[in-house]
Structure formats: structure tokens, C-alpha cells
Amino acid sequence: MDHVAILRKSNIKKGDDLLGNILAGNKTIESRWYVNKVAPWGKIFKGDTVYFKESGCAITAKSKVKSVSQYSSLNENVIVQIIKNYGRQIAPDTLSKEFLAWGKKQSNKKYCILIFLEKVKKVEPFNINKTGFGSSAAWLCVENIDKVKIKNP
Numbered sequence: 277m278d279h280v281a282i283l284r285k286s287n288i289k290k291g292d293d294l295l296g297n298i299l300a301g302n303k304t305i306e307s308r309w310y311v312n313k314v315a316p317w318g319k320i321f322k323g324d325t326v327y328f329k330e331s332g333c334a335i336t337a338k339s340k341v342k343s344v345s346q347y348s349s350l351n352e353n354v355i356v357q358i359i360k361n362y363g364r365q366i367a368p369d370t371l372s373k374e375f376l377a378w379g380k381k382q383s384n385k386k387y388c389i390l391i392f393l394e395k396v397k398k399v400e401p402f403n404i405n406k407t408g409f410g411s412s413a414a415w416l417c418v419e420n421i422d423k424v425k426i427k428n429p
Contacts, residue, residue: 277425279316279326280404280424281306282337282418285399291370299337302368304393307358308415309350309385315415317389320344326391327399327421342394351384355379358388366390378420 283294297303306326311318320326322343329335346353359372359379367375404424409416418424 277319277324278353278418278421279319279320279324280421281326281328282416283328283330285330292367295328295337296412297368298328298339298393299398303365304361305362305365306391307362307366307394308389308391309382310389311384311385313348313387315413315417316391317346317387319417320389320391326393329404334342334403335403336398337396338399339393339396342392344392347388347390349385350382350388352380352383353381355388358390364389384405404410410412 284391285292292304298306308316312381320341322341325340326339326341327335328337328339353426356376356379359375360365361368363370363372363375401428404416404421405426406413406424416424
């Protein structure tokens, strides 16, 4: 299965470079925090491929999924434990206390999914067609990337 992860240019703090950190091998976990179970919850598995793009930009990188951990019934203690255990792999440029402060603001979130990345590489940039996924979808689960890839004329 292929997936498209759409990244914000700044996530936890202004100036985050999530895609740059993924490509540099500093960010080895992509995390998603949700109020409801939405993609990729229960739809991503070891061996899948994740394509990465920043919002408003083309896809420029891909990775294999090394493993996946899902957490439900989040509370402040679980959020703090996830951040303490995996914080440097999720947000390598963020100080631990900044990440913990961000985590405390996530008290409305009930689910967290951690996607452990391996074999990250740049790809020739290409765009996708998000029709049918919703304009604000930040994660797309597609059987094959070619189904959403926009072919250049």
C-alpha cells in the first residue's frame, strides 16, 4: 500500500523543517495525533511506502515503513510518555520542554500513531490529484501512488 503524508511547513514551532529532517535522517518517526480514528489509523503497515510533500508543494521524498505503533485513549500521562520516549525522533529540532508544552495542549486528542521510517530517499518531484480525499486531508491512503500521480504532458 502507498500513502501520501502532507506536512505543514511549521508544526510544533515556527521554523520546523519536517521534510528536511526526514531527508537528513534526523526525523525517523512521523507522528499523527487525532481526535477521531482517521487515515492512516489501521491502514498502514510495515513495508508500506510513504510519499512526503509539504502543503502546497510537490511530492519530493519517500520512505518505507519500518514499523507502526498506535495509541488510543490518550491522556496527559500517555502523551508525556510518548514525547519522552520518542520526542527526538519525532521533532529533532524541538527542545524537550517545548515539545512537552505542545503535548499538554493536545489534551483533546484521543489517538496517536507513530510511523517509524527507514530507507528515506528523494524522488523526482511530482504532483498528485487529491480529488475524493477532501481538501483538508493531510494523509492519503492509496493502493498505488500511480492512481493519484499527475502525469506530465
